[in-house]
Amino acid sequence: MTTTQTTTVTAPAPATPATRGSLLPPHIARATATAGGALTVVSAFLAWTWTSAFPGDLTVYGYPGGLQWLVLVSGALLTLFGLSSYGIKGLNWLTPQGADPAIRLAAYAAFATAWFTIGAISTKLGGAVNLEPGAYVALAATLIGWLGARSLPYERPETSPADPDDSAFDQFKHNLSNRWSVYKGTLATTPAPPAKTLPSYIEILIVAVVLALGLAVFTYGITTEYDQLFIGFLITAGFGFAAIQKAGLIQRVSTLTARHRNVTLVGAFVAAAAFPFTQSDDQYATIGVNILIFATVALGLNIVVGLAGLLDLGYVAFLGVGAYAAALVSGSPTSPLGIQLPFWQAILVGATASMVFGVLIGAPPCDCAATTSPS
Known part of the structure; x- marks a missing residue:
């Protein structure tokens, strides 16, 4: 009697990305x-320095100044997100x-x-000797926060090794792509649960x-008084906005604005109208006006190119x-007409001129010969 043994081969389970952190337990x-x-x-x-020669006056105990406000905001975001994780x-x-x-x-x-x-501070004042203990506390605190954030676990994506037959440059690009994939894995998010409906x-x-x-953020950014503060603002705003977006708050706010679209539009117009009153002179108000003008032009470009599918950039001439x-x-002193109309009337004149030229130039030609009956 022959006994046949059947061996069942089980296919290996697909590899799952490893949960990985570094240095510290989760x-x-x-x-x-x-x-x-x-x-x-x-x-x-x-106090971060002993002298007020550095812009922002970082010599005061008990009250932040200049770039310290940006560090304060970043630290507050990190603390709040950390507490929320518990x-x-x-x-x-x-x-x-x-x-x-x-x-x-946020870290x-x-x-x-x-x-x-x-x-x-060290560069402008001539070395680290000009730093006060508060500066070293800030360095240590942010390093501790970065170390803790860097050690949080994440799902490491699968990566493939570089082909040894590739050139050194191709291998470098491949390894760089792998590193970028791993970095994106550290910022991967989970789908947000449905938000609770609140009263209107x-x-x-x-x-x-x-x-x-x-x-407030926009006004603060464009009214920065010195280069160091503006660069610090860009750093804080960039990473801070990304942190808020990854937390899911931007998505929640977008849902609310879509639900109350009319209120959002009215609020946006009110904010734009209130912006000049936040300024002490016309310099930044003029910048804001130019931003809105070019934003309007961009909307027109989206209609012509994006929605209609026509690669036509000549419509910008009508803006001119x-x-x-x-x-x-x-x-205007250089105007040959010598007319000074109120602001709103001047806007209507400009809009009318653009409309008339748009109709004259953009209207399709009339083929009169085709519509005339033969004699």
Whole structure:
């Protein structure tokens, strides 16, 4: 009697990305990042240099100045996202898509802004000897926060080794692509759960607060008084906005604005109209007006090229016609007409001129011969 043994071959399970962090266990990494954020906030209230020769006056204890405000904001974001990751009641709404990517980006913001500031102080004043203890506290705090954020676990994506037969440059590109994939893996988010429906007046209030914050941030950014502060603002705003986006707050706000579109449009117009009143002179108001003008041109470009599918850039000439016509009747010293109409009338003149030239030039020609009956 022959016994046949059947061997069942089980296909190997597909490889799953490894959960990976570095240096610190996850619970210690989370606590370290949160503590680093809190210590960063404290450091902003200490003196960073002994002399007021550096712009912003970072010599005061108990009150931030200049770039310290940006470090304070970054540290506060890192602390709040870190506390939210513990599921503290009242803070869960901060990270609907997960806290870890937001913690990483907030830690990058605090680290980059603080170290840039310390470097700028040392460069301008002639060395690290001009630093006060608060500066070293900021360096240590942001380094601690970065170390904790860097050690948070993440799902490492699968990468493929470079082909040894490729050239050195191709291998470099391949390895760089792998590193970029891994970096994106550290910022991967989870789908946000459906948001709880709030009363309409609360949602409208949230939209109004967001618009006010946007106006405040924009105003602060364009009114920075010196180069170091502007660069620090770009660093903080870039990483900070990315952190808020990864946390899922931008998506939540977008849902609210879509739900209350009319209120959002009215609020945006109110914010734009209020912007000149936040300025002490016309310099930045003029910049804001130019931004809105070119934004309007971009919307027109989207209609012609994006929606209609016509690669036609000549319509920009009608903008020039309208601007020239408005300038002629606005009391310009170089205007040959010598007319000075009120602002709103000048706008109507410019719009009418653009419309007339658009109709004359853009209207299709009439083939009169084809419509005339033969005699």
